Every structure is written in structure tokens, then in C-alpha cells.
Amino acid sequence: MPATPAPQAPTGRPGPRPHDSYDAVIVGGGHNGLVAAAYLARAGRSVLVLERLGHTGGAAVSTRPFTGVDARLSRYSYLVSLLPKKIVRDLDLDFRVRGRTISSYTPVERDGRPTGLLVGGGERRTREAFARLTGSGREYESWQRFYGMTGRVAQRVFPTLTEPLPTRDELRARIDDEDAWRALFEEPIGVAVESAFHDDLVRGVVLTDALIGTFADAHDPTLSQNRCFLYHVIGGGTGAWDVPVGGMGALTDALAAAARAAGAVLATGHEVRKIATDGRSAEITYRTPDGEGTVAARHVLVNASPRELATLTGDTPPEPAEGAQLKVNMLLKRLPRLRDGSVDPREAFAGTFHIAEGYDQLAASYAQAAAGRLPEAPPSEIYCHSLTDPTILGPDLVEQGYQTLTLFGLHTPARLFEADNDAVREELLKSTLAQLDTYLAEPLADCLATDAEGRPCIEARTPLDLERDLGLPGGNIFHRALAWPHTQEGTGRWGVETRHPNVLLCGAGAVRGGGVSGVPGHNAAMAALEALGGPS
Known part of the structure; x- marks a missing residue:
């Protein structure tokens, strides 16, 4: 695997001095921690x-992973959906996103010939693709009706994410659609998918949104797949x-700049070891290469997993979490040609390119992984960032036609890698790329670029790699099972509260956490400001 280059430049701001005291200390400089820092500092609080x-950024960073190659990839998280425009406006962020004209392409062989489903490019074109x-x-x-329903739910639920948690009954009333409520909140999503659609490939395309980062079957009675889908x-x-x-690092760079401009101190290379609190004030012990130190705070916001929070406070840890994905970054000299000659590769890879994600294929892969085996046909999906945003590549690479590919594999839980992470990673990567090759008119290996030392420009990360690199428990990208966006037993007003009144959870493991959203950071800042009496 290629060597990792030096990380993004550190903040350049000084760390804490002994016996310093702050209104808020934030543990972890990922995007949610930076959102919280910016809100609190802009409210006049010491942070x-x-x-x-x-470096700051956590999983939302851009790096040049291939030696001597001017390609700045979103290394871990890579697309934006859940980030509210409110946060971008409130914090005056210099950050933009671009929409993709193609939503997805899913190749398949029917009647002995390669074909597929291209969604996007206008209603007429999508309708014709379904008919073919x-x-x-x-x-x-059926697609129009189903996503009309989810669209209405989205319009009513999304604005609540940056408000105090509604109760279950309040959210149900806000959605005001009993059929949608039953399909998304009460019955396994497989029921709705099988009721709405008849084609196996179409069913699979719909189901994938319920499985990304979540190891579950379509009919899992816990409804973890429903929460992921929502x-x-x-x-x-x-x-x-x-x-x-500019890549995901453009967001965290903008957040770090906003936090610093508002007066927050960002100290990298400072590992927090302990949080001691009496509910009114806290002492945080940290370690640097030069030794240990302590700092005091009225509030502590933890941008780390609930498991790490329990370690820091000495509380009982939550149930173990487990990730279930393979993350692969690639740089290509050119996009590969497709067996389905009716589709331009520039369109197929601009959206989400689904691989081995038919409905029955997903069920078989889940069953195999649940039985302790790697899926025989590993499901995954790919997209090409550089088709929509070529700024992540150097001018010479753009001129030569180079492109990036990001692959996200499903149904590969952390337990499968425990015996030999390196060996299983290589085996899974090989079989995953072999699945992709079945839909290509030329091997992907022929299209891979090489770095300055002649090595293929490809890197893969398993759940265990993500746990090692980022502290994600079991490699779980959501830190733990996703929660419904309404109050549940033990949740507080904002969904960030812990059993310690002045310790808040501001990472992906908060209620309404997960993904690159900034929502937990915003909500923890609002909870802290309420406790602190508002802006200073």
C-alpha cells in the first residue's frame, strides 16, 4: 500500500498553557468539533x-495519497448531503458543492447481453432507461411515486435536524403521512421496496441506501436499515x-478558518487522556510529545465516539459497534470502456456506479458475511469526483485525462478481518475489482495510474484500518447504530447530552449524527450555549 504523505498543515495556533480555563474545551478536531468551536467562539465564548x-478534519480530509502525484482525494468521506445550508450561512463558510447530473448507473446482463439502468439526465431519458x-x-x-414519498418526508424532517429533538408523536404529525410513516419508521424497508417494485435490479438500487455503512438485511427486525435509509x-x-x-478537505479547512477567525484555539498533536467532571466544571488531561498537561473547562464537547467518551470519563462503555465497509481510492489514466456500449463512461461513473447490487445479490452477500465468509460477489458502488470537480487534480493530470475513482464496498463486517486484516483486505480488494471488471470492456488494472515509484495508484481501507487511523469503533462510520431523529429513552433536549451535565457528545454517535453534516456540532454548541446562558 502506498505510503501516506505528510498530513495537512497544522493550525499554527498555540496550544493551551498550564492551568488555562475555557468556557468550552472540544475533544477532537473533526468537522463536527470545528462546527461547534466556530459557533461557540462566534458567540463570544472562549474555546x-x-x-x-x-491536523484537523478527522474523516473529512483531503490528502495526496500517491507519492509524487498531484491528486488531492477526499480520503475517507467524499460526498455531501446532510450538511444544512444554515450552518454554511451561519458560519460564513467559503465552501460550495456541485450537483451531479447523473444519479446512478447500474450495469446488468439481461438475455445474454450487457445493459443497465441509467438514472438522471432528465425525466424523459430516465423513463426511457427504465423502459429499456x-x-x-x-x-x-413506481419509482416516481416512491421517491415522491421520500421527498415529502425529507422536506418535513430535514429542517428538524438543527432544532431541539421532536418527540416521536411530534415527528409523526409533522410528516403527516401514515403510509410513509409505516414504510419508513415501523416496517422493515424490505416490505416497502418489495411492494413498490418488481424488478430485481431496481429493488437493489433502492435498497443500497439502507445498507451503506450498516450491516443488515432488508428485513432486519431492528430496523437499523430503515434508519440508515432515512x-x-x-x-x-x-x-x-x-x-x-475542492474535495472534502475544503470543508474542514473552511471550518478551521472560521473557528480560528472567531477566536477559538486549535491545538493539534494533543491527545486527551481523561475527563474529570463534577457536573459543573471539568478538568481535561492531555498528552503531547513533550509530556502531559491539564486544562479546565465549564463544558466539554466530545467529538469522538461514545466508546471513547466512556473511556475518557471512566463510565461503562456502550455496546460494541461494528463497521461493514471497504473504502478504496484510485487514480486512473483514463476511464475504462464499458461492455454496455450504449452508455458513455463519463456519465456512468459521474453518478453512483452500482456493482453486484441486485436485490437478490445483496441478500446473498449479507447471508454469506453473516455466516463468517467474504461475499462471493462483493457488492460495492463507485463514483468519479473529478468528473464533477476537476480542481482536485493538477492541471497536467486534467490535460492528460486522468480521473479519480472512489469505491465503497458493502456487507464486509469488521469480524471478517480479525484473523488477518492485511490478507483479507487484499483478497477482498481483488474480488471486488473482479466484479467491476465483469462490466468493463477492458480490465481496470490497465487504466490505473502509477505513482512516482511505479506503484499502482490504489489504496484500500477496511473497518479495522479505519479504527486504527481514525478511532472509529470497529470501523463504524457512524460510531454506533444510527438513532431515529426524535426523542428516545435517555435522550435530552438536543440529542447530545450525556449523564454528566457539562459533558456533551458532538460527534457522529449523537442522536442525528452520522455522515458529513455538522449537525451534532451545531446541536452540541446550542446545548452548551443554553447552559452557559447564551452569548457572552
């Missing part, structure tokens, strides 16, 4: 961010997934 790594695949207009009409279709009130201009 210190302590980040373990040598299924032989009638029925599935497209957060994937409500973003921005539309469910659209957009490309961050």
Missing part, C-alpha cells in the same frame, strides 16, 4: 479544540448527494 492528530431495462413504464411510475434520503430536504468543490 479550545484538542486534536490527537497533527424492464420492458414497460410500470417500474418508472438519513440517506432526507439530506437537504431533497436527498441529493453533492460533490464538495
Whole structure:
């Protein structure tokens, strides 16, 4: 695997001095921690961010992972849907996203010939694509009805994410659609998918939004797949997934700049080891390469997992979490040609390119992984950031036609890698790319660029790699199972509260956490400001 280059430049701001005291200390400089820091500092509060790594950004960073190659990739998280425009406006962020003209392309072989389903490029074109695949207009009409329903839910639910938590009954009343409530909140999503659609491929395309980062079957009685689906279709009130201009690091760079400009102190290379609190004030112990130190705070906001929070406070840890994905970054000399010659690769890869994600294929892969085996046909999806935003590539690469590919694999839980992470990673990567090759007219390996040392420009991360690199428990990108966006037993007013009155959770493991949203950071800042008496 290629060597990792030096991380993004550190903040350049001084760290805390011994016996310093702040209104708020934020543990972790990921995007949610930076959102919280910016809100609190703009409200006139003294704020210190302590980040373990040598740079801020957490999982929302851009790096040049391939030696000597001018390609700045969104290394871990890569698309934006759940970030409210309110946060961008409130914090005056210099940050933009671009929409993708193509939503998805899903290749398949039917009647012995390669074909596929292209969604996007206008209503007429999408309708014709459904008709070619299924032989009638029925599935497209069902598609329109189904996503009309999710669109109405999105319009009503998304604005609540930056408000105090509604109760379940309040959210149900706000949605005001009993059929939608039953389909999304009460019955396994598989029921709705099978009722609405008949084509196996169409069913699979719909179901994938319920499985990204979540290891579950369509009919899982816990409804973890429903919660995952909900957060994937409500973003921005539309469910659209957009490309961050300049890469994901552009967002966290803008957030860090906003926090610093408002007066927050960002201290990288400071690993928090302990939080001691009596509910009114707290003492935070941290470690640097030069030794240990302490700092006092009225409030502590923890931008880390609930498991890490329990470690820091000495509380009982929550149930173990488990990630279930393979993340692969690639740089290509050119996009590969497709076996389905009716589709331009520039369109197929501009949206989400689904691989081995038919409905029955997803069920088989889940069953195999649940039985302790790697899926025989690993499901995954790919998209090409540089088609929508070529600024992440150097001018010479753009001129030569280079492109990036980001692959996200499903149904590969952390437990499968425990015996030998390196060996299983290589085996899974090989079989995943082999699945992609079945839909290509030329091997992907022939299209891969090489770095300055002649190595293929490809890197892969398993759940165990993500746990090591980012502290994600079990590699879970949501830190733990996603929660419904309404009050539940033990949740507080904002969904960020803990059993310690002055310790708040501002990471992905908060209620309404997960994804690149900034929502937990915003909500923790609002809760802290309420406790502190508002702006100073």
C-alpha cells in the first residue's frame, strides 16, 4: 500500500498553557468539533479544540495519497448531503458543492447481453432507461411515486435536524403521512421496496441506501436499515448527494478558518487522556510529545465516539459497534470502456456506479458475511469526483485525462478481518475489482495510474484500518447504530447530552449524527450555549 504523505498543515495556533480555563474545551478536531468551536467562539465564548492528530478534519480530509502525484482525494468521506445550508450561512463558510447530473448507473446482463439502468439526465431519458431495462413504464411510475414519498418526508424532517429533538408523536404529525410513516419508521424497508417494485435490479438500487455503512438485511427486525435509509434520503430536504468543490478537505479547512477567525484555539498533536467532571466544571488531561498537561473547562464537547467518551470519563462503555465497509481510492489514466456500449463512461461513473447490487445479490452477500465468509460477489458502488470537480487534480493530470475513482464496498463486517486484516483486505480488494471488471470492456488494472515509484495508484481501507487511523469503533462510520431523529429513552433536549451535565457528545454517535453534516456540532454548541446562558 502506498505510503501516506505528510498530513495537512497544522493550525499554527498555540496550544493551551498550564492551568488555562475555557468556557468550552472540544475533544477532537473533526468537522463536527470545528462546527461547534466556530459557533461557540462566534458567540463570544472562549474555546479550545484538542486534536490527537497533527491536523484537523478527522474523516473529512483531503490528502495526496500517491507519492509524487498531484491528486488531492477526499480520503475517507467524499460526498455531501446532510450538511444544512444554515450552518454554511451561519458560519460564513467559503465552501460550495456541485450537483451531479447523473444519479446512478447500474450495469446488468439481461438475455445474454450487457445493459443497465441509467438514472438522471432528465425525466424523459430516465423513463426511457427504465423502459429499456424492464420492458414497460410500470417500474418508472413506481419509482416516481416512491421517491415522491421520500421527498415529502425529507422536506418535513430535514429542517428538524438543527432544532431541539421532536418527540416521536411530534415527528409523526409533522410528516403527516401514515403510509410513509409505516414504510419508513415501523416496517422493515424490505416490505416497502418489495411492494413498490418488481424488478430485481431496481429493488437493489433502492435498497443500497439502507445498507451503506450498516450491516443488515432488508428485513432486519431492528430496523437499523430503515434508519440508515432515512438519513440517506432526507439530506437537504431533497436527498441529493453533492460533490464538495475542492474535495472534502475544503470543508474542514473552511471550518478551521472560521473557528480560528472567531477566536477559538486549535491545538493539534494533543491527545486527551481523561475527563474529570463534577457536573459543573471539568478538568481535561492531555498528552503531547513533550509530556502531559491539564486544562479546565465549564463544558466539554466530545467529538469522538461514545466508546471513547466512556473511556475518557471512566463510565461503562456502550455496546460494541461494528463497521461493514471497504473504502478504496484510485487514480486512473483514463476511464475504462464499458461492455454496455450504449452508455458513455463519463456519465456512468459521474453518478453512483452500482456493482453486484441486485436485490437478490445483496441478500446473498449479507447471508454469506453473516455466516463468517467474504461475499462471493462483493457488492460495492463507485463514483468519479473529478468528473464533477476537476480542481482536485493538477492541471497536467486534467490535460492528460486522468480521473479519480472512489469505491465503497458493502456487507464486509469488521469480524471478517480479525484473523488477518492485511490478507483479507487484499483478497477482498481483488474480488471486488473482479466484479467491476465483469462490466468493463477492458480490465481496470490497465487504466490505473502509477505513482512516482511505479506503484499502482490504489489504496484500500477496511473497518479495522479505519479504527486504527481514525478511532472509529470497529470501523463504524457512524460510531454506533444510527438513532431515529426524535426523542428516545435517555435522550435530552438536543440529542447530545450525556449523564454528566457539562459533558456533551458532538460527534457522529449523537442522536442525528452520522455522515458529513455538522449537525451534532451545531446541536452540541446550542446545548452548551443554553447552559452557559447564551452569548457572552
